[in-house]
Amino acid sequence: MKKLKITIKRYDGQKSWNQDYEIDYEKGRTVLWSLTMIREKLDSTLVFSSACQHGICGSCAIKINGKTVLVCQTPLDSMLNLFKTDRLIYEPMSHFEVIRDLAVAWEPKMEKMKKVNPWLIPIEAGTKENGFLQGADDFQKISSATDCILCGICTSECNQLEVNDGTFLDPFIFNKAYRFAVDSRDCASEDHVHPAYENELWKCLHCMQCVSNCPKHIDLTGEISALRNMSMKMGETKNQGARHARAFYEDTWKKGQLNETMLPIKTDGLLKTAATKVPFALRMMKTGKINPLELQKPVNGIKGVRELYDYAKEVEKSES
Amino acid sequence: MNLKYGFFPGCTLKSAEKELMMSTMEVARALGIELIELDGWTCCGASHIQDYDEFTATLVNARNIALGEKLGVEKIVTVCNTCTLMLRTAKKKIDEDGELKEKVNTGLERAGMQYKGTAEVTHLLWVLLEDYGLERLKEKVVRPLNGLKVANFYGCHILMPPNVMGFENPKNPQSMELIAEALGAETVNFDQRLACCGFHAVFPAEKEVNKLTRINCLSPKEAGADCLVTPCPLCQMQLDAYQPGAQKGLDQDITIPVLHLPQLIGLALGIDPDKLGIQRHVVDVIPMLRALA
Structure with a gap:
């Protein structure tokens, strides 16, 4: 029977090592299946997270042969064919603190996200009793941005975060800033745009990894561009990024x-x-x-x- | 396949990266590919202009594409990743949105032009694989690059986003390797093969991009490569012209020559390195050429 070789980057809270596993290959399975097989049949100490198994909860992203994907919706065969190999290497996402093995910590990211005031600052027209009315056109402006499932793939694939000291906001945080800045029910765009600007908005390298790997196809690069444009309209024009674009x-x-x-x-x-x-x-x-x-x-x-x-x-x- | 194309050089080919103009023209001539430079082309906006004004970005690139359509060619070819991305982005937006097309054409009319949507935008790398063919390219090789270890640095904008670029899977592309191997070179796998060069943020993120350049040069060097090769003049400029700055203060030697894709091809076609502009690099390519000889 065809065997599948999987190397997993392990971490027990103190030390890190690579561990090899071998399981029987089965056609048409997902990467999540391989992780579950390993944990159930070979090694009950393996830690990874997953919940919905339908690409909705965003909890199962890991790196496979260097590329970050949601394991629940990634066919094993697609990875084997893509890398023309019978050995896959699983690692935790990059640019996250690792808790154990493939599980990463989200709390520091949530703290960081607070910088852009990721909540609605309501216009006066909204009331607790009646809520808010929003027309179709206005809803369209936030429709795609609100699809974000906080899986962290954009962060893991971001080239700026690879060399940054940690100030640069993760792409999903820029998405959050954008999402509230353009929401017709929000009265304080500046409170979302300005912190984005202050936290290195112009340092995005425009590498397109975030937008290319987002499982919800959110136009993160377009949003960053829109945030830059908004920041200029709010008067932030005397910086290198704005002057460069203007040139x-x-x-x-x-x-x-x-x-x-x-x-x-x-x-x-x-x-x-x-x-x-x-x-x-x-x-x-x-x-x-x-x-x-x-x-x-x-x-x-x-x-x-x-x-x-x-x-x-x-x-x-x-x-x- | 008719090998006649509209040619969109992009700004760097007229200034800092003239050697890419030289080598592209030499290689096209040697392969029998006709490149007709678009008359009156403008800057594509280099992935910056849309931050300032998105609609103007679409308009100027619609105009660029319309210049190609006027030539009656099927394809407009570029040799810069970012130019390809900017032109294809504008084209995709306009082709998928009738209202936008009308709006764009109302503007173009004032310049006496029209965007029809009849010409495709492509990159020389894709032309070589799609239209020219590897077998034909192999037949043209007179000086196989035997023994040369090539590290292919794709650059982001020839791969991503895939819904705009779409030539190959950005997670594991092979086009550059196929060309290098057809030329007789050996390809080297290295960690930073698909990394970003950082060029587009070299001003606001100088420190970070400098660090990236170090990693991007060290990674292929440690993997045993003799040179980096890239299909993008912006990657080339970042990796070559900024290399001495990235070396500063570092004990480890990061020196590695950085070739444009047409230069690598030109060498295998037996074209005089001077005609390929090899002497115009900041990091000396001559030692690599001597070793190859």
């Missing part, structure tokens, strides 16, 4: 293409650029990568490009 917007209007030589100055300001970017700039000039003397001509049809900018402003005005 792309303006350069495209001016010449159609980016002025790479000027980009650091536009983003960091002249003084900071002079203080920090000189060795980098010299390296770039030495290899011919930047040439400050090169003149940039506007692209053909630049007038049309500017027409588009005017048009976008008109549309925004008419829709607001």
